[in-house]
Amino acid sequence: MKNTYYENSQEEYSAKAVLVGLNTDNDTDAFERSMAELKELTKALDIAVVNTLTQALPSPDRSTYIGSGKVEEVKAAVEMFDADVVIFEDTLSPMQVRNLEKALDTEVMDRTGLILQIFAKRAKTRESRLQVEYAQLQYMLPRLVGMGTSLSRQGGGSGRLSNKGAGEKKLELDRRRIEHRMAELRRELEGVEKERNTQRSKRLNSKLHSISLVGYTNAGKSTILNSLIKLYGSDSLEEKTVLEKNMLFATLDTSVRKIAPPSHKPFLLTDTVGFISNLPHGLVKAFRSTLEEAKYADLLLQVIDFSDPEYRHHMEVTKETLAEIGAGDVPVIYVFNKSDMVQKEQEENNQLVMEVPRSMDDRIYVCAKDKDSLDALIELMEKKLSENDTLCKMLLPYSEGSLLNLLNESCKIENTEYLPEGVELKIYLNAKFYSTYQDYVTEVIH
Known part of the structure; x- marks a missing residue:
């Protein structure tokens, strides 16, 4: 058993929390992580950890998850630090939540509830x-019993933390009203998904790499x-950059931007929601249409925080999530970001200093704000694609001037020769272009 106290910083938080964890498999490293x-x-939810x-048990206590003795310790901590909420490391059953709230007051x-609130x-x-x-x-649906009517879709500035950010209107949490609202949301999401599919089809038909x-x-x-938008974006910077902040789930919304580096083919770059261990299944299901953007990509850039000691675990979580959404077979480049921090640490410790940027096969070690790193990444992307x-x-035929312009913009052309019967190109075609324009192909070299 272990108790840890964290001194509050000077930052202002919306509430104070006591964290509780239960280790049932004796894997200390995984539990501490x-x-x-x-x-x-x-x-990330603006709550201070006080x-x-x-607790270590062979299995969770069916009634209180951590056992009655530990519940008393948690209650004492809540009173001592005047905590507003107790947050558990694992998913609790509805009965456990009711029993704990009654005992802890x-x-x-x-x-799961915490991640849902961050997303909200x-x-x-x-x-x-x-x-x-x-x-x-x-x-919330299976957790209605015992909640009473104090919960609503909009918590405002007071009331329970778990009510904040779910919507604009008041919603009485009875099963019939929730099921009705969920049916409405399904219909709205189906409409939004149709819009997304239409936009995706337009992008796929643009012949630009995604x-x-x-x-x-x-x-x-x-x-x-x-960084790529600021260097090579083809649109207004103010409108096209996205929120960039050092916190978990800083951005949730999928953004698609056209990147047009000089001397390279333009491409469409999509930023997707980040993954995390034990991402709630309901979120994966609800965000499936958004997450599936990765499934339709020509190439994935798996960004890895190389300075994080747990980066291998993060790679495994990403691999599992991609497989779950059907994107497990899309070609990948592993982008080891923040490699400059590792380089600096090696220099300070008089170790063998790694080179940044450095690429080999399907891996590249970069600093996200370094132009040389980004140029090396673009080179590797083109090679992979x-x-x-x-x-x-x-x-x-000379009548196909618009097609010639498209091929010049989107493909690598080794030679152009103007003949009496038309323009002859020695050109590299990807699978999409080859299948679309194979009627114009006169010879396959390799």
């Missing part, structure tokens, strides 16, 4: 708000997107 992540998730208590939240707070677009609200109601940034939350995806291209000769 999960508790550290729970602390960061709590801070105390942490842990304060709000109880589990990891950060959701900006209509689609993400609908997705979060649906996931929240799905989570590349998605994926990875663990707070690995630096948005930083890479913003062209691995399966077909080198061939095409003969275009």
Whole structure:
């Protein structure tokens, strides 16, 4: 058993929390990693962690999760630190939540509820708000008994933390009203998904390569997107950059931007929501249409925080989540971000200093704000995207001037020759272009 006290910083928080964890499998490293992540998730919701208590049991207590003796310790900590909420590291059953709230006389939240609240707070677009609200109601439905009528979809500035950010209107939490609202949300989300599919079809038909940034939350995806926009974006910077902040789930909304580096082919770059261990299934399901952007990409850039000691675990979580949403077979480049921090640490410790940027095969070590790193990343992306291209000769009639312009913008052309019968190109075609324009192909070289 372990109690840990954290001194509050001078930052202002909306509430104070006691964290509680239960280790049932004696894997100390994994448990400590999960508790550290729970602390960061709590801070991301603007809640101060004032105390942490842990317990070791062979299995969770069916009634109170941590056992009656530990509940008394938690209650004493709540009173001592005047905590507003107790947050548990794992998912609690509805009965456990009711029993704990009755015994502790304060709000109880589990990891799933905490992540849902972060998503509710950060959701900006209509689609993400609908997705979060649906996931929240799905989570609340089996937990109605014993909640009373104190909960509503809009908590405002007071009341229970777990009510904040779910919507604009009051909602009485009875099963019939929730199920009715969920049906409404499903219909609205179906409409939004049709819009997203239409937009995706337009992007796919544009013949530009589609590349998605994926990875663990707070690995630096948005930083890479913003850096590329500032260097090579083709649109207004103020309108096109996204929120960039050192916290878990700083951004939830999918953003697609056109990047047009000089001497390179332009491409569409998509920033997606970050992944995390034990991402609530309801969120994965609700955000499926958003997460599936990765499934339709030509290439994934898996961004990894190389300075984080747990980066290998984060890579595994990302791999599992991509497989779950059907994107497990999309080609990947592993982008080890914050490698400059590792380089600096090696210099300070007189160790063998790594080179940044450095690329090999499908891996590249970069600093997201360094132009040389980003240029090296673009070079590797083009190399990866062209691995399966077909080198061939095409003969275009002079009447196909618009197609010639498209090929010049989107493909690598080795030679252009103007013949009496048309324009002959020695060109690399990707699978999409080859299947679309194979009638103009006169010879396949390799």
